[in-house]
Amino acid sequence: MNRLALLILAIVITGGLPACAEQMQPPGVFVLGYTNQLSYEPGESVSFHCSSSAETCNLTIERVGAKRERVLEKEGIEVAQHPIPDRASSHGCEWPLSLKVEIPADWRSGYYEATLRVSDQGREDGNREASSSVFFVVRASEPGSTSKILLQLATNTYNAYTNWGGHSLYSYHDRDGLQGHRVSFNRPQFSQFAKWELPFVQWAEKNGFALEYAVNSDLEFRPELLKAYRLVVSVGHDEYWSSPMRDHLEAFIEDGGNVAFFSGNTCCWQVRSEDEGRALTCYKQWYNIDPIYRRGDHKLLSTLWGHHLVGRPENELTGVGFLFGGYHRSHGQFMDGPASYEVHRPEHWIFSGTDLKRGDRFGGEATIVGYECDGCEMEWQDGLPFPTHRDGTPETFTILGTCPARWHPGDSLWYAEFPEDRVGAATLGVYSRGGTVFTCGSTDWAHGLTGQTPLVEQITKNVLERLGQ
Numbered sequence: 001m002n003r004l005a006l007l008i009l010a011i012v013i014t015g016g017l018p019a020c021a022e023q024m025q026p027p028g029v030f031v032l033g034y035t036n037q038l039s040y041e042p043g044e045s046v047s048f049h050c051s052s053s054a055e056t057c058n059l060t061i062e063r064v065g066a067k068r069e070r071v072l073e074k075e076g077i078e079v080a081q082h083p084i085p086d087r088a089s090s091h092g093c094e095w096p097l098s099l100k101v102e103i104p105a106d107w108r109s110g111y112y113e114a115t116l117r118v119s120d121q122g123r124e125d126g127n128r129e130a131s132s133s134v135f136f137v138v139r140a141s142e143p144g145s146t147s148k149i150l151l152q153l154a155t156n157t158y159n160a161y162t163n164w165g166g167h168s169l170y171s172y173h174d175r176d177g178l179q180g181h182r183v184s185f186n187r188p189q190f191s192q193f194a195k196w197e198l199p200f201v202q203w204a205e206k207n208g209f210a211l212e213y214a215v216n217s218d219l220e221f222r223p224e225l226l227k228a229y230r231l232v233v234s235v236g237h238d239e240y241w242s243s244p245m246r247d248h249l250e251a252f253i254e255d256g257g258n259v260a261f262f263s264g265n266t267c268c269w270q271v272r273s274e275d276e277g278r279a280l281t282c283y284k285q286w287y288n289i290d291p292i293y294r295r296g297d298h299k300l301l302s303t304l305w306g307h308h309l310v311g312r313p314e315n316e317l318t319g320v321g322f323l324f325g326g327y328h329r330s331h332g333q334f335m336d337g338p339a340s341y342e343v344h345r346p347e348h349w350i351f352s353g354t355d356l357k358r359g360d361r362f363g364g365e366a367t368i369v370g371y372e373c374d375g376c377e378m379e380w381q382d383g384l385p386f387p388t389h390r391d392g393t394p395e396t397f398t399i400l401g402t403c404p405a406r407w408h409p410g411d412s413l414w415y416a417e418f419p420e421d422r423v424g425a426a427t428l429g430v431y432s433r434g435g436t437v438f439t440c441g442s443t444d445w446a447h448g449l450t451g452q453t454p455l456v457e458q459i460t461k462n463v464l465e466r467l468g469q
Helices: 003-014 155-161 197-206 216-221 223-228 243-254 284-289 409-414 445-449 454-467
Strands: 031-035 045-052 056-064 068-078 097-102 110-120 128-138 149-153 182-184 212-215 231-237 240-242 258-264 269-274 279-281 321-328 341-343 371-375 378-381 384-387 398-406 423-433 435-439
Touching: 031 110, 031 128, 045 056, 045 110, 068 097, 110 197, 128 212, 149 197, 149 216, 149 223, 155 182, 155 216, 155 240, 155 269, 155 279, 197 231, 197 445, 197 454, 212 216, 216 223, 216 240, 216 243, 216 269, 223 243, 231 445, 240 243, 243 258, 243 269, 243 435, 258 371, 258 445, 258 454, 321 398, 371 398, 371 423, 384 398, 435 454, 445 454
Parallel strands: 149 212, 149 231, 231 258, 240 269, 258 435, 321 423
Antiparallel strands: 031 045, 045 097, 056 068, 056 110, 110 128, 182 279, 269 279, 321 371, 341 398, 378 384, 398 423, 423 435
């Protein structure tokens, strides 16, 4: 009897779905996997947990940077097909160990991609092949020994958008059309590295900027790493942050450390880590069903950081927030917008070497203002923007560039009070509070580091040189 028939029989006997019903296996030839951690240091072992229609698979591991460097090849790894639990998305697959790989001392800190490949030569329809990839990060064995710049990858966001197993933290691609509120790392992940962080990494390595790597959860569980660095960098879509992540990075800033947010929609949602960092909980706009909602203390409520019940707007960390930002060339907002920043204070050090003047625009060739953007409440005096600071933006924040952005009208429902017709702005700026914090207020800044926009490259160079030494 096949799995579908067994499921129907269980429904008939029990009058409903079995509590531990399995999901259907992928059709045809397949191989899938995940690792037991997101980051490792040399000397530690990466545990691969795999499921496949084949009996053996081959593995290659490459470091992905300015170029792809193959560091390991292994053939004939024994694998087997394992069940996909009904709650794989939220509580993991619990697949057994397939292989352990000890990280040699000479593997440099970086983003590593493991490719799993299988073939099935016995199928009636002929020889067929399949492959999938698994990522992990190698941290520096001695933090700060090769670089004083730490790039922390937005791995919480990767997980939040991964719908493998049926659910993510979004409803638009959910198998049941529902929004999940818990996601596990113990399942195949959809990495967003190539879309945002990779262009930054490739540009940095080609231009002589060494980087050391970590992941979001390292800020939470390994905060001692931070003291080895001068600059922590966030790139792209760094949307989901836990309270300990913020606590530790804000302490780093107060102690004189610097941060560069080449990112947007940054620190928008508060999450809570569970299962020792192997799962994230976030009820988002459905905060009233979060179990801690009725307990009275809402500081850790898993909803928007800027929500009045949490009272800790992301502006206090980044200088800007999504409340006064929104979309640009996305979600139907400013679809014909300039996708560039208007310069307001060209004398500032971030513009050194650019020859930009007040009122000039830059970055539109690469659409560096795009998708999701952060801004601050501002008022204009003599043609220049100044933050009001009513939204949590630090007193020392200086607005250096802006580009119009606006929420989709439906998003206004997430806050107790929010005007549907508010026009905000992607906001480029800097503040100091012990250390210095740069923010670009756009997810797509790194798209300007692919050779099209020398001005974006010069500004990025200015930030890394000034804050990373």
